Amino acid sequence: MGNRVAVIGAGITKFVRRAQETPPELAWAAASQALDNAGMTLDDIDCVIHGTAPDAFDGVHMKAEYLSAGSGGWGKPYTRTYVGGGTGVFAPIHSWMHLASGKFKTALVVCEEKMSSCQPHPQGAFITIFDHTTERALGPNLLWIFALEQHRYMSVHGIKNEQIALASVKNKHNARGHPSAQIGGELTVEEVLDSEILAYPVHRLMVSPTSDGAAAVVMAVEDVAKAQTGQPVWLEGVGWALDTAYWTNRDLYYPRYVEKAAWMAYEMAGIKKPTEEIDFAEPYDPFAYKELHHLEGLQLAPKGGAPKLLADGYFNRDGKLPSCPSGGLLGVGNPIAAAGMMKICELFWQLRGEAGERQIQKPLRRGVAQAWGDLMQVGTVVVMGT
Amino acid sequence: MKEPKLGTGLSSRDFFESGRFFTVSYEVRAEYAWDTGPAIGRYLEELKAGRIMGRRCTKCNRVFVPPRAFCELCFRPADDWVPLEDTGTINTFSRCYITWDMQKLTSPEIPAVIEIDGATPGHGIMHMIGGVDPDEIKVGMKVKAVWKPESEREGAITDIKYWKPVS
């Protein structure tokens, strides 16, 4: 499958509700830190991939051009990649294509989002994902779609909301060890369920915040990676897939697109039994139920079985298969594309034993990161290993 | 990992009010006229007449709604128009207490996915539930469309006011 490709450096900003920095300043902070971490300068980089979600968040049309200076795009082959919320995990896949093909030897991959610019609320941009004629006339808001999906997932499997709330508790706890975290903390299931109901069954503390931030990695082909570091972390598998955008015509209880993307990545990585061959996971968790939903799509729990495993401690940082050891979007924050890239960074740090107080204590050989987006029907998956 | 680099948080006051940090505000005039296309155009016309119409693909034998000119699975033109019932089943629903710009609602809006009778099972539309105590709504309930009076219909998805559970 082409040249072997590794991540050799990572960088990140703090994730905050409102950043003083401009978007290019945020991008530069993460990108320059990733370069320092890889022991490289911009001169060593052959191509640059930028991942960022809708232009309407930062409020700059053709945002990739605006961000190019801060992303290190000056004078280089520079591309923006965008698959909605799936962007942060797709950007390294895009980079993998550039490197595995043999076209380039090194790549800087930068993801940035500044949602605080968008007034009165970023949902003003989000609501246009509903069909303008057949859906927006009803006055929808973005929460509807998540609430409808969570409720379908719960009703098909008979899942209780306290089982879902536990994902918020776990991730906000995990995020306490993340120096970038926006809203880590110690909560109880009761506190989550006592928080305001935004759209039943979604409570406020089951939702990730709006955030500003950036994250970046440096990637390289095998000879460069080995020359540069004794601890390259390899991209062993990549996959991505899409379901129909006619979202009311498919069953929301299960993410088929994640399953398809996961098997694509697992096949490339030579994984046949995911629960036995993957040591930890960073599934996309913009909402508490999404972590469980995605763990099932990733084949790391049986359909409808993730809530029980969560309650058993299976997905805790000291469990059999830690999930979101970073603290996830629920705890670290959700600057859309940068949040997915934060998960790639977490695989890198965990697999190198550099995750500090978040470090999973059992030996780690392999992890999987996943993100999700568009109108709830894109899955992007990356398997990384030592 | 090192300490994160930058990401300087501003308080709401510093961002909006204090004047200590320079900001620029901008309103865009983002106004559009979105073409319905022939399939949704006909759908709206039929709604005005009090009918819900779907489309059939004879290759996969699906009858789907909202109607479209082509079958996105078989990637071929859809074949014919199919009149559907104005009854259906609640596939999933929510009770939403906030607006898109995070203003609170005292009485919830009840969006739902409603599987339409006459369409292939599992094929529905997003619409609203009404005429019932929000706490009594259940997934799997049968519902019927409550139409606006004919004189008030304008060829819009809102020509159906909401869907009401039927016993």
Place this chain on the structure above:
Amino acid sequence: MRVASNRNYTAWEGKIPVGWRYTAGLAGQEFLQALKDRGEILGSRCERCEKVYVPASIFCERCFAELNKHEPVKSEGEVVTFAICHRDLEGNPLDPPRVAAAVRLDGATSVLVHNGLGDPAKWKIGARAKVKLAANRTGSILDIEGFELV
């Protein structure tokens, strides 16, 4: 939202209800503060690349070095290029026409684009121009009224 044509239902009208509030950023904050308080145009020097960015920047886009030396450049420089605009954004005639001027201030590598003041017919590439400050300064790029020919 409403249907534009009630006969054929050909188009559905609506809008995207967003506006934005942009922060000036770390470098932008210093740039605007200097402009507001002292009427100075702040640039940032990259010693390695021998470039001076105007407005100020916290990084060099060529070598990615962190720039923390922000110093004022001169308020006068050379007209690099300009355009004479005869229509506004909506396509309406502008009378008199309006000059958009790109001026490389002395000491800067990059050019600053702003209003070209005075008679449009007098503008020439290569001419000297200087910053004219606004009477009331609030910490905005409009604290500069424009460039006037020297």
